[in-house]
Amino acid sequence: MIIIPILLSLTLLCVDFYINRKIYSPGVVFNGITFITLFLYSFQLSYIQQTLSWKTILLLTLCIIWFSIPVFIGYSLNFKKRESINTKNIEQVKPIKLQKTDASSSKLDFILFLIICSLFVVEVIYNKGFPLLWKLTGSQKTYFDFKMPIIHSFFVSFLILVGSYSLFKKKCYYKWVYLLIPILIISRGFLLSIIVEGCIFYLVRLQKKPKYLWLYSIIGVLVAVIAFGLFGNFRTGENEFLAVAQFKPDV
Numbered sequence: 001m002i003i004i005p006i007l008l009s010l011t012l013l014c015v016d017f018y019i020n021r022k023i024y025s026p027g028v029v030f031n032g033i034t035f036i037t038l039f040l041y042s043f044q045l046s047y048i049q050q051t052l053s054w055k056t057i058l059l060l061t062l063c064i065i066w067f068s069i070p071v072f073i074g075y076s077l078n079f080k081k082r083e084s085i086n087t088k089n090i091e092q093v094k095p096i097k098l099q100k101t102d103a104s105s106s107k108l109d110f111i112l113f114l115i116i117c118s119l120f121v122v123e124v125i126y127n128k129g130f131p132l133l134w135k136l137t138g139s140q141k142t143y144f145d146f147k148m149p150i151i152h153s154f155f156v157s158f159l160i161l162v163g164s165y166s167l168f169k170k171k172c173y174y175k176w177v178y179l180l181i182p183i184l185i186i187s188r189g190f191l192l193s194i195i196v197e198g199c200i201f202y203l204v205r206l207q208k209k210p211k212y213l214w215l216y217s218i219i220g221v222l223v224a225v226i227a228f229g230l231f232g233n234f235r236t237g238e239n240e241f242l243a244v245a246q247f248k249p250d251v
Contacts, residue, residue: 008061
């Protein structure tokens, strides 16, 4: 039965790409991730994977449908709006973008940087170190021990938001600190979130798209997956990952 949401997500993915010719449109991203996840799950490569019940299949199918309905309605409304403008030969007025001055933007970047660094220092003091230091010194503490009630959740969310916002911003050198912090706390998830969300922000704001954007995206994803695995092996260890995954012998 899992073939139903797999085929549905693949079909909607192809239709969305045909309409927009963009790999980062909402429908392509959502249905692409859904298709890849369910397609890989269908191979049942691990003992911990279970056959999905009909209720789960129904839920997944409804999620795909209800996400896609407003997305495609939006595409239809935009298409009709463009057709109406072309028919009436009315020149479309572009909205005026209010941009901050370099001085105010730099000041904001500095304030955000101070907040991030302050929160990180507070956490380091509270936890008496950070995961990378513990790893290098042979401490028994792990990544899971780096936490502080209330503060840690806010710090992580703020770090990802500011880091992705600053990733492709010109003359914002604080971005390197935002990329360094996930390495210091040995968090692949935070680092990958900053990079992925930063790339999405960049593509959305980019006026002229690269000619081979799809190829660059595929290469970027492959590099990210490999780096994600290597980083995880360093943090937790390959044997521990294999023990948790419980792969079948033929795998």
